[in-house]
Amino acid sequence: MENKKEIRWKQRFSNLEKAFLQLKSAIDQFEKLNDLSKEGLIQRFEYTYELSWKTLKDYLESKGEQEKFQRDILRKAFNLEIIDNGELWLEMLEKRNLMSHTYDKATFKTVVNDIYTKYYFEIEKLYHFLKNENE
Numbered sequence: 115m116e117n118k119k120e121i122r123w124k125q126r127f128s129n130l131e132k133a134f135l136q137l138k139s140a141i142d143q144f145e146k147l148n149d150l151s152k153e154g155l156i157q158r159f160e161y162t163y164e165l166s167w168k169t170l171k172d173y174l175e176s177k178g179e180q181e182k183f184q185r186d187i188l189r190k191a192f193n194l195e196i197i198d199n200g201e202l203w204l205e206m207l208e209k210r211n212l213m214s215h216t217y218d219k220a221t222f223k224t225v226v227n228d229i230y231t232k233y234y235f236e237i238e239k240l241y242h243f244l245k246n247e248n249e
Contacts, residue, residue, distance in 0.1 A: 123172035127244050130165040134241045137162045141234050152226045156213055159229045163210050166237055167203075169244060170196070196243055199236055206233050 137158040140147070147155060171187045174180075179194075181187045184207060192200030209225050 117176070119172065119176040123169060123176045124248055126165065126169040126172045127248050130162070130169045130241065130244070133158070133162040133165050134237065137234065137237070141230060144230050152222075155229060156222075156225060159233060160210055160213065162237055163206055163233075166240055167207075170240065173244060173247065197236070197240055202232060202236050206236070209233075 137155075140151070140155045140158050143151075144155075167184055167187055170191050171181065173196075174187065174190060174194075179190055181190050185204065188197070188200055188203045188207070191197045192203070197203055205228075209228060212221065213225055
């Protein structure tokens with residue numbers, strides 16, 4: 115029988131999967147997106163990123179790891195080779211926080227490009243890792 119922490123991360127993963135697939139849908143249509151749609155892409159990235167690290171936290175707890183803070187969770191996941199680019203995950207955290215408080219057009223374009231060229235692929239790797247763990 116699965117313990118409560120195992121059930122919890124799997125429930126959270128179900129939400130992550132839905133968010134990831136919505137982000138993937140926007141990435142797949144990236145070349146067609148106008149600025150309004152790119153704002154939606156940023157929103158999808160933000161909530162997919164949030165669910166990613168929270169699912170990771172729950173997953174680590176199910177394995178007996180007790181990290182409370184986001185940076186510590188990302189470091190632990192890197193040390194356990196769950197994620198392979200810890201620096202990029204920390205960069206995603208910074209950009210996610212920046213976009214919540216910045217309305218600068220140049221920053222907007224940079225973040226949209228980073229989501230498309232780098233961040234999506236890191237989230238996708240974590241998604242596939244967790245999906246395999248969930249099966």
